[in-house]
Structures are given as structure tokens and as C-alpha cells.
Amino acid sequence: MKLSRVVIAASYFGLVPWAGGCDDTIAPMFDSAAVDVASQDVDDTFVVDAPACRNRAAIAPLAVGRWASRQFMTGLVALPPTGTLSAVTSKMLVLHQVSDEGGLKVTNITCSLTQPRISGVETVFGPAFIAAVPQNPVVATVEGSSVSVAKDRIVLGAELVDPANDALPTDAADPRIRDMDGDQNPGMTVTLQGLFQAQLYITYRHFIGLSGQADESGCIAGTLNGTRDQTQLGASDDALLAFDFSPQPHPDPDINTFVMVPVAGDLSCAELIAEEAALFGP
Numbered sequence: 001m002k003l004s005r006v007v008i009a010a011s012y013f014g015l016v017p018w019a020g021g022c023d024d025t026i027a028p029m030f031d032s033a034a035v036d037v038a039s040q041d042v043d044d045t046f047v048v049d050a051p052a053c054r055n056r057a058a059i060a061p062l063a064v065g066r067w068a069s070r071q072f073m074t075g076l077v078a079l080p081p082t083g084t085l086s087a088v089t090s091k092m093l094v095l096h097q098v099s100d101e102g103g104l105k106v107t108n109i110t111c112s113l114t115q116p117r118i119s120g121v122e123t124v125f126g127p128a129f130i131a132a133v134p135q136n137p138v139v140a141t142v143e144g145s146s147v148s149v150a151k152d153r154i155v156l157g158a159e160l161v162d163p164a165n166d167a168l169p170t171d172a173a174d175p176r177i178r179d180m181d182g183d184q185n186p187g188m189t190v191t192l193q194g195l196f197q198a199q200l201y202i203t204y205r206h207f208i209g210l211s212g213q214a215d216e217s218g219c220i221a222g223t224l225n226g227t228r229d230q231t232q233l234g235a236s237d238d239a240l241l242a243f244d245f246s247p248q249p250h251p252d253p254d255i256n257t258f259v260m261v262p263v264a265g266d267l268s269c270a271e272l273i274a275e276e277a278a279l280f281g282p
Contacts, residue, residue, distance in 0.1 A: 046145070046213055046215050047215050047216075048214075048215045048217070048219035048220065048221045048259060048261075049221075049281070050219060050221075050259050050261055050279065050280045050281055051277075051278060051279060051280070051281055052219070052261040052262075052263070052278070052279040052280070053215065053217045053219035053261055054217075056217050057217075058216055058217050058218055059217070059218040059262055060142070060218055061142050061145060061147050061214035061218050061220060062098055062104060062106075062140055062142050062147050062214075062220065062260075063098065063218065063262065064098050064099060064100050065097075065098060065262060065265055066095060066096070066097055066098075066262070066263050066264065066265045066266075066267055067095070067096040067097075067098060067260050067261065067262055067263060068093070068094065068095050068096065068260070068261055068263045068267065068272050068279060069093070069094045069096060069210075069258050069259060069260040069261075070091065070092075070093055070258065070259055070276065070279075070280045071091070071092045071093075071094060071224060071256075071257070071258040072089060072090070072091055072256065072257050072258070073089070073090055073092075073224055073256045074087050074088065074089045074090075074250045074255050074256060075087075075088055075090075075228075075247030075248060075249065075250060076088070076247065076248040076249070076250055077246075077247055077248070078243075078244065078248075085248065087250065088115065088247065089115070089116070090113065090114065090115045091112075091113070091114050091115070092110065092111075092112065092113045092114075093111045093112045093269075093272055093273060093276060094108050094109065094110055094111060095108070095109040095111060095263075095267065095269060095272060096108055096109070096260065097109070098140070099137070101137075103139065104139070104140040104141065104142065105137040105138065105139060105140065106137065106138055106139075106140045106149055107135055107136065107137045107138075108135060108138075108152070109135050109269065110130055110133040110135075111130070111269035111272050111273060112125075112130065112269070112273055113125040113129075113130065117194065120194045120195040121192055121193065121194040121195055121196065122192070122193055122194050123190060123191075123192055124190070124191040124192070124193055125190060126181075126189075126191060128181035128182060128183060128189075129181050129188055129189065129190065131181075132156060132180040132181045132188065133154065133156065134154060136152075138150050138152050142214075145213050145214045145215075146212075146213060146214075147210070147211070147212050147213065147214055147220050147222070148209070148210070148211050148212075149209055149210040149211075150209055151207050151208060151209035151225070151226050152206075152207070152208060152209065153205070153206070153207045154204075154205065154206055155168075155203070155204070155205045156180055156187075156188050156203065156204045156205070157177065157178060157180055157186075157187030157188040157201075157202060157203035157204060157233070158174075158176045158177055158178055158187065158203045159176055159178050160176060163205070164207070168203045168204075168205060168229060168230070168231045169187075169203055169231065169233065170231045170232075170233070171233070172186035172187070172201065172233040172234050177203070177233065185199065185201050185234075186201045186233045186234060187201050187202050187203045187233045188201070188202050188203065188204060189201055190202060198235060198236050198237045198240060199235060199236040200232060200234075200235050200236075200240060201232070201233040201234040201235065202230050202231065202232055202233060203230060203231050203233065204228070204229075204230040205228065205229055205230070206226065206227070206228035206229075207226045207227050207228070208224055208225070208226035208227075208228065209224070209225050209226055210222060210223075210224060210225075210258055210260075211223055211225055212258065212260070218262060219259070219260065219261050219262070220258075220259070220260040220261075221257070221258065221259045221260070222257065222258060223253065223254050223256055223257055223258070224256040224257065224258060225253065225256075227249070228247065229246065230246045230247070231246070232244070232246070259280055261279055261280070263279070
């Protein structure tokens with residue numbers, strides 16, 4: 001394996017927000033296909049630009065039932081050898097089960113997490129990684145056409161006494177490390193594949209929420225808000241350990257967006273992935 005190839009691919013690696021969360025908080029990753037709500041006038045002409053929202057019977061924003069979202073998040077990653085910051089965009093498809101328990105609750109089911117193929121190398125978040133993301137109900141509110149899903153704190157690859165404030169482990173021998181994807185490697189494993197293959201072992205935490213506006217059909221578009229951080233515990237190739245690929249926040253918070261649409265009550269993750277373009281567009 002050539003070091004130059006490893007560096008090119010890993011430079012674009014940066015994790016993104018997930019679904020799941022703690023008991024009183026939500027959400028659990030962005031391109032030009034997503035609606036930029038910040039640039040829209042907040043009035044009766046607001047339209048969510050997604051095929052699933054066209055010519056459909058209107059429902060209440062975040063009505064009880066099953067919803068699906070496509071989320072985009074952009075972070076800045078320092079590219080070796082100069083450390084120049086480059087924008088890296090990730091996409092996540094999520095199912096949301098909305099219930100009314102004396103107040104709206106949303107349970108998020110992460111279906112896929114992808115990043116663009118760069119220089120012939122793809123960052124892969126495998127099935128075991130996706131399955132490890134928790135699915136806990138969090139609070140949501142609807143006021144007129146405004147929709148808010150509370151921030152959700154998720155920690156992957158470690159068990160912390162204080163998930164909000166404890167520093168993430170940086171040593172694979174730290175007793176707080178947990179092999180949550182069950183592959184016998186420390187923390188969570190991400191694979192780089194294509195021109196070469198390598199693995200990164202990491203911990204990850206995010207505290208991310210959703211804030212958006214519904215159009216007349218009930219579909220919702222808006223922005224992600226919150227923070228995320230990650231640490232590297234090891235790699236299958238030691239050359240990767242010379243660089244820090246943890247994403248930094250993008251200076252424009254409105255660049256992180258989502259679109260959420262109502263779907264059939266029995267829609268599965270496999271069906272959501274297969275029907276992405278039909279629901280959200282290209």
C-alpha cells in the first residue's frame with residue numbers, strides 16, 4: 001500500500017451526525033439537492049422541492065406515523081501535508097417513527113451513511129456500524145409551520161460516565177472503549193476501499209437537532225444544528241495515525257440541511273435506500 005494513496009483518501013474522512021439519542025433530546029449528514037430554507041421567504045408560498053411532496057394530499061407537519069429524511073452535513077478536514085482545510089460533505093438516510101405520548105416523540109432509525117468517492121477511494125460505514133447507532137425517542141415540537149426536533153446526544157465506540165462532558169478516549173487501551181460494532185477492533189470501524197483498503201478505529205459523539213419549516217403538503221425542510229467530535233484509536237495501517245481527520249465545524253451553519261417527507265408506515269431501510277431518488281430527487 002502506498003502512503004500517498006492512504007493520505008489522499010483519509011484526508012476526506014470525517015464522521016457526521018446520526019439518529020438516536022438520549023431520553024429528552026433528537027435527530028439521529030448535504031448537497032444542492034437539499035432545500036436551503038434560510039434563503040426562502042417564510043410565507044404561504046414555501047415549497048419543499050422533493051418528488052414525494054408534489055401533488056399529494058396534505059397532512060399535518062410531523063403527523064403521527066412514519067417519515068423519512070435525507071440529511072447533508074459539511075465539515076472541514078485538514079488535508080496533509082500542509083493542513084489545508086477542505087470541505088467534506090456526507091449524506092445520511094433516516095427513518096423517523098413519530099408518536100404522540102402526551103407530546104410528540106420521534107424515534108430515528110439510521111439506514112445509511114455515505115460520503116463521495118474521492119480519488120478512487122470510498123469511505124464505507126458498514127452494516128455493523130449502522131446497526132450500532134441507537135434508536136431512542138426524543139422530543140419534537142410543531143408550532144404552525146415551524147418544526148423542531150430536540151438535539152440528540154449519541155456516543156459511539158465508548159461508554160462515558162458523563163456523555164455530555166467527558167472527553168472521548170484517545171487510547172485503544174482506555175477501559176471506556178467499547179467494540180459496539182462487534183468486529184474485535186477498538187471502538188467503531190470505518191473502511192477505506194477502492195485503490196487500496198484500510199480501516200480506521202474511532203470514537204464519535206454528536207449533539208445534533210433539526211429545525212425546519214413545513215410547506216402546505218406537510219413536508220419539512222430545514223437545517224441541522226449542534227456539535228460533533230471524534231477521536232482516532234488506531235488503524236490497520238500506521239501511516240494513517242500521523243494525521244488528524246476529525247471534522248471541524250463549517251463556518252456557515254446553514255450549509256447543513258435536511259428534507260423530511262411522509263412515507264408508508266411499513267417502509268424499510270432497504271426500501272428507503274432503493275427509493276431515495278423517487279422520494280427526494282437526484
